[in-house]
Amino acid sequence: MHAMKPTVLLIDDHSLFRAGLRLMLSDAIAHLDVREAASIDEALGVPRDSPAPCLVLLDIQLPGVNGLDGMTLIHRRWPDCPVIVLSADGASATAHSALARGAARFISKAEPAAAIQAAISAVLRGECDERPAAADPRPHLTPRQCEVLVLICEGLSNKLIARRLNLSENTVRGHVQALLAMLGVVSRAEAAFAARKRGLVG
Template sequence: MTTTNILLIDDHAMFRSGLRMVLNARMEGAEIFEAGSLVEATQDAPETIDVILLDINLPGLNGLDGIAFLKRKWPQVPVVVLSSQDGPETVRDALARGAVRFISKADTADRIVALLNRVLRGEYNAPENQPGDGDEVLPIPLHLTPRQCEVLDLLCQGMSNKLIARRLALSENTVRGHVQAILGFLEVSSRTEAAFAARRRGLVG
């Protein structure tokens, strides 16, 4: 069985413990190495790492500045920012500094594991890639419908599901389904990252 070495850097021990249990239970062969700071990570982690999960609120050198710090030690290893701070500026900054993915801590365990598996397969920005067995709960569309494009446009304007539903004369449940399809299509985990990805790909003005 192939071992996957995952370096988890977060200063909250309880969160690290919970995520470690989730990853060990759902990812066969996962070996989790924990660190509470960037310095601790570089001192204690093995030389061979497959992916780095990085929080941005860390003691000393913070997570965003630490992306470049980690890339110097492990230049070929993908860095995934995992944080509760998913504002547009934070997401944009993390991706611009070299993170391959931004995952919100508010995501479900299923979503976090699915996105992490894609990163491990090298699927960073491929909207039409299909998930592997058990990776994703919802199917990923190969394209957006005209209605989903309307929802995406309003989402990028900062509208909530309730406001989008009112504007398009839809139920909130219907809008919620469209938003989940959009997140899957764009290979992102939050509305903020969806807006950033849509603008980067020229899907919205």
């Protein structure tokens, strides 16, 4: 019986980029099994008993829940799995935000293929970038997460929040799940209580 190959999960909504990166990884690191997803929902939609990935390669600009918000959900599902954020947005503020949220490394898509390959290999060996010290113990929320949190505190359902913010219910559900994970709670009532206690809402 053959040993199961370690799995790398590639989450990016551009199929051409996924195909190119898969080809590069297959050529460079033959023992990897590369699994693809076009969104956070698709990535997390695999059965619970599926093998956990040994590494997640994550784009930021994704349909529905974006990569930075989705990182919380990925870490909750696979707490020991490192995440590399691989983004076309190479701004230092974006890199800082990704590392602060728990990314093992941030790589700009503008980097040469050899540099991307070397960074992925380094993380697979257990090497991570140093994470910036958190200046504020409160969770860092995006403007959209703040809007959703306020409406949760007002007692609105996902359907009503979706209607109010002109979003799909799936997208709202993803934001709610991310907020519960960031606040360390399991219910909307607990989220509202924690948000008010931490001064995240008025």
